Amino acid sequence: MISSDVIRGYNDTMILYMLLDGESYGYEISKNIRKLSEEKYIMKETTLYSAFTRLEKNGYIDSFYLDETFGKRRTYYRITPQGLAYYRTKCEEWQVTQEVINKFIKEL
Amino acid sequence: MDTIIGYLNNMFASLPRTEQMHKLKQELLGNMEEKYYELKHDGKSENEAVGIVISEFGNIDELVSELGIGEIHQEEKVAMLPELTELETDEFIAAKKRSGLLIGLGVGLIMVGAGLLILITSLAENGFMRSVLSEDAMSVMGIIFFLILLVPAIAMFIYSGLKLERFKYMESGFNLPHHLEAEIQHRQSGFAATYTLSLIMGVCLIVLSPIAVFVASAFGDDASSYGVVVLLAVVAVSVFLFVYYGNIRGAYQMLLKTGDFSTAKKEGEEDRVIGAVASIVWPLVTCGFLVSGLVFNMWHINWIVFPVTGILFGVFSSAYNLLKKKDAA
Numbered sequence: 001m002i003s004s005d006v007i008r009g010y011n012d013t014m015i016l017y018m019l020l021d022g023e024s025y026g027y028e029i030s031k032n033i034r035k036l037s038e039e040k041y042i043m044k045e046t047t048l049y050s051a052f053t054r055l056e057k058n059g060y061i062d063s064f065y066l067d068e069t070f071g072k073r074r075t076y077y078r079i080t081p082q083g084l085a086y087y088r089t090k091c092e093e094w095q096v097t098q099e100v101i102n103k104f105i106k107e108l
Numbered sequence: 109m110d111t112i113i114g115y116l117n118n119m120f121a122s123l124p125r126t127e128q129m130h131k132l133k134q135e136l137l138g139n140m141e142e143k144y145y146e147l148k149h150d151g152k153s154e155n156e157a158v159g160i161v162i163s164e165f166g167n168i169d170e171l172v173s174e175l176g177i178g179e180i181h182q183e184e185k186v187a188m189l190p191e192l193t194e195l196e197t198d199e200f201i202a203a204k205k206r207s208g209l210l211i212g213l214g215v216g217l218i219m220v221g222a223g224l225l226i227l228i229t230s231l232a233e234n235g236f237m238r239s240v241l242s243e244d245a246m247s248v249m250g251i252i253f254f255l256i257l258l259v260p261a262i263a264m265f266i267y268s269g270l271k272l273e274r275f276k277y278m279e280s281g282f283n284l285p286h287h288l289e290a291e292i293q294h295r296q297s298g299f300a301a302t303y304t305l306s307l308i309m310g311v312c313l314i315v316l317s318p319i320a321v322f323v324a325s326a327f328g329d330d331a332s333s334y335g336v337v338v339l340l341a342v343v344a345v346s347v348f349l350f351v352y353y354g355n356i357r358g359a360y361q362m363l364l365k366t367g368d369f370s371t372a373k374k375e376g377e378e379d380r381v382i383g384a385v386a387s388i389v390w391p392l393v394t395c396g397f398l399v400s401g402l403v404f405n406m407w408h409i410n411w412i413v414f415p416v417t418g419i420l421f422g423v424f425s426s427a428y429n430l431l432k433k434k435d436a437a
Contacts, residue, residue, distance in 0.1 A: 026135060027142040044166025045136055050174035053132075075135055 016087040023078040119168045191283045201359045207268035208355025212348035214261035219344035221257035223337040225250040230333040265387035296360040306353040310346035317342040343415040350422035393417045
């Protein structure tokens with residue numbers, strides 16, 4: 001299990017990645033994150049929704065309603081151009097972070 | 109699934125009830141629901157599914173800090189309480205009035221039923237209609253009449269409680285706009301005289317009611333049971349007055365008890381409590397009445413349970429109102 005302290009700064013990045021291929025909704029995003037991480041990371045409900053709130057406040061995503069079959073209404077999210085730019089900087093940041101941290105990692 | 113809804117409700121219980129919070133809660137619920145059904149679909153048991161969903165909920169504080177809701181102060185809480193509209197207050201007063209009417213009428217029906225039973229029995233004893241019906245047939249008819257009146261009465265008790273369920277949200281406090289407060293105050297002071305009059309009339313009726321029995325017994329022992337019938341009818345009227353006008357008064361008092369919402373909390377319950385007590389006490393009394401009459405043949409004295417219970421019930425509902433007020437103050 002991954003400690004949530006380490007991953008905290010990248011929850012937003014993961015969500016944005018999930019939205020790169022098009023709009024999605026809460027449960028689908030969390031399900032895909034879990035699948036993609038091979039069940040190693042499960043994003044908590046509250047983490048997911050506080051990220052949505054934060055990302056939307058910063059203009060990185062926007063939300064809209066979509067009626068599903070069976071009359072269920074879901075909030076969908078999609079990435080904005082600012083969100084895409086933010087995603088790119090986060091990716092670059094991670095590259096650097098990774099390089100730096102890797103210098104201190106050694107097989108013992 | 110109910111466990112999940114309960115869990116989420118608990119999590120949100122201490123948070124302000126804003127539009128944003130409501131939407132967020134619905135979203136979270138939708139998510140958890142979907143996860144739950146998928147887990148169930150994958151063959152997980154009810155307990156497992158609920159356990160997984162709840163363990164993956166996370167920490168509500170995370171959301172709270174993101175939304176920037178810090179500690180909630182008392183004044184803010186008051187400001188966040190729902191504001192009543194004129195429509196709501198009017199409906200509330202009307203509903204209380206109706207519930208008072210129903211409970212009052214219900215009690216009245218039971219007492220009239222008992223009176224009718226006594227009337228028919230004593231008519232039978234005195235040989236009235238003997239050519240058509242036997243004495244036994246008359247008593248049976250009296251009991252049937254009584255039961256026929258009892259059923260709607262109990263239905264009224266229960267129905268009046270249900271009608272007020274709708275205003276349950278008022279128990280957790282509300283804000284009354286100033287213009288409405290002034291208007292209700294005005295209406296309350298207009299009502300005060302009516303209330304006092306009804307109280308005086310009710311008390312006088314109860315005090316005077318035994319006269320009927322005394323007067324009737326002056327015409328002989330047989331006649332005294334007719335006096336009892338009159339007594340029951342008079343007590344029924346006064347209990348109705350207590351319950352009906354007491355309810356209207358209660359409605360005004362509840363509405364004007366604003367600001368200090370924590371004390372207003374349990375106010376709305378009183379009607380439901382009184383209704384609930386009525387729907388238990390009256391059938392019990394009735395059972396006692398019928399059993400003592402049919403089994404022990406105590407018809408001559410057991411009618412006393414109705415005026416006694418009626419008066420006690422009237423006292424109880426007024427005292428309950430008063431005590432609640434005192435507790436709050």
